[in-house]
Amino acid sequence: ASAFVPQQPLTPRSPATSLAAVGVERNPNFAKLIGGYLFPEIGRRRTQYLEENPEMKDRVISLGIGDTTQPIPEYILSGLVGGASKLGTKEGYSGYGNEAGMLDLREKIADKLYKGIIAAEEVFVSDGAKCDIMRLQQMFGAKVISAVQDPSYPVYVDTSVMMGQTGEIDSETNQYKNIVYMPCTSENGFFPDYASMPRADIVYLCSPNNPTGAAATKEQLVEMVKLCKERGSILVFDAAYAPFIRSKDVPKSIFEIEGARDVAIEVNSFSKYAGFTGVRLGWTVIPNNLKFADGTPVRNDFNRVMSTAFNGASNIVQAGGLACLDDDGLKEIDTLIDYYLGNAKILRETMESIGYDVYGGIDAPYVFVKLPESMGGSWDAFQTILEKTQVVTIPGAGFGPGGEGYLRLSAFAPRDSVIEACERLKKALV
Numbered sequence: 090a091s092a093f094v095p096q097q098p099l100t101p102r103s104p105a106t107s108l109a110a111v112g113v114e115r116n117p118n119f120a121k122l123i124g125g126y127l128f129p130e131i132g133r134r135r136t137q138y139l140e141e142n143p144e145m146k147d148r149v150i151s152l153g154i155g156d157t158t159q160p161i162p163e164y165i166l167s168g169l170v171g172g173a174s175k176l177g178t179k180e181g182y183s184g185y186g187n188e189a190g191m192l193d194l195r196e197k198i199a200d201k202l203y204k205g206i207i208a209a210e211e212v213f214v215s216d217g218a219k220c221d222i223m224r225l226q227q228m229f230g231a232k233v234i235s236a237v238q239d240p241s242y243p244v245y246v247d248t249s250v251m252m253g254q255t256g257e258i259d260s261e262t263n264q265y266k267n268i269v270y271m272p273c274t275s276e277n278g279f280f281p282d283y284a285s286m287p288r289a290d291i292v293y294l295c296s297p298n299n300p301t302g303a304a305a306t307k308e309q310l311v312e313m314v315k316l317c318k319e320r321g322s323i324l325v326f327d328a329a330y331a332p333f334i335r336s337k338d339v340p341k342s343i344f345e346i347e348g349a350r351d352v353a354i355e356v357n358s359f360s361k362y363a364g365f366t367g368v369r370l371g372w373t374v375i376p377n378n379l380k381f382a383d384g385t386p387v388r389n390d391f392n393r394v395m396s397t398a399f400n401g402a403s404n405i406v407q408a409g410g411l412a413c414l415d416d417d418g419l420k421e422i423d424t425l426i427d428y429y430l431g432n433a434k435i436l437r438e439t440m441e442s443i444g445y446d447v448y449g450g451i452d453a454p455y456v457f458v459k460l461p462e463s464m465g466g467s468w469d470a471f472q473t474i475l476e477k478t479q480v481v482t483i484p485g486a487g488f489g490p491g492g493e494g495y496l497r498l499s500a501f502a503p504r505d506s507v508i509e510a511c512e513r514l515k516k517a518l519v
């Protein structure tokens with residue numbers, strides 16, 4: 090998915106003529122990127138709308154970026170506070186830590202979240218899944234071919250472009266050359282048919298999916314692992330929304346699938362688990378079995394990236410992570426997720442009651458709504474809804490050409506805002 094964001098002219102802070110250029114060539118890969126990153130562009134449009142309509146300031150409700158809004162619960166917070174307080178004591182103070190994370194946190198992740206399917210040494214603790222995706226790209230280098238779901242979280246495509254893996258964007262298809270776009274549509278249950286696509290070195294798969302909200306079944310994942318094995322591809326599995334899975338028998342980790350240890354990497358995050366979007370804590374699992382073509386363990390190279398270009402996640406934040414995984418913390422996480430899933434249900438039911446085809450929102454915090462043709466393109470629909478209802482959404486096209494014709498609604502808003510947004514949408518769209 091080329092994250093299609095219309096090109097916006099940058100407003101120089103001082104007249105362009107006064108800016109002297111240095112003698113450094115611009116990295117040509119950055120010139121290939123169209124427009125800005127999706128979420129800042131949404132923010133820019135919201136700001137522009139409010140500049141033109143300042144009286145609407147207090148009416149804006151965001152169902153846009155998937156940013157958590159509920160406060161961090163008490164027990165987990167006490168972990169963060171405890172981590173900070175320790176730094177003020179002689180005995181508790183610590184400086185640089187292990188670049189791959191505190192051993193007790195790695196052990197606890199392996200034990201509590203993976204029930205021992207993976208070992209502590211295979212867990213790399215970090216400042217988040219998005220940052221780890223870029224680090225994985227740095228490790229893979231410029232020569233690999235990546236495959237992405239279309240639509241997909243824009244980071245996979247944009248980082249592939251930055252790394253020089255792709256050609257220019259094709260203005261007809263809005264797809265970058267040298268990326269394999271795997272269509273994910275309502276017809277295929279938003280799960281890609283990798284077998285029918287050209288082989289890729291790296292396959293990015295997100296489940297529960299951002300933006301479609303589809304959670305892959307065990308059968309689908311078994312097939313994907315089998316295909317990656319046959320084709321010699323590495324599967325990068327993004328499980329950032331795993332705790333939203335409430336349906337029985339839907340895998341929360343790719344490592345629940347037999348054989349995944351030979352082909353898969355999993356990226357994950359505390360952001361949506363515990364309201365850590367601003368706190369920053371995530372992890373990546375690289376099994377010892379996973380080896381590059383020359384036999385080098387992938388884990389070794391990722392360890393080299395982490396130890397060279399990262400100094401480890403904040404020790405305060407890792408103390409918060411430890412608290413998340415205590416029984417009290419896990420209970421608090423469940424309550425938080427129930428709250429957001431309650432919002433997703435309200436959004437789903439509202440959009441269905443208006444008469445739209447609605448996907449996701451059951452095992453995921455995102456609701457993906459099929460737009461009627463009469464609303465025009467998804468950027469037009471985004472703008473119309475913003476102007477008519479002051480509700481911020483995300484146009485499907487922002488997640489790649491396959492997202493055109495859809496709108497994504499995020500359930501990460503306070504309950505009363507979700508209810509109010511639904512009232513307004515009902516009035517405006519019926």
Ligand code: MLT
Nearest residue numbers: 153154155156219242299
């Ligand atoms: C989203 O809205 O898709 C996510 O919040 C973005 C992210 O987690 O980086």
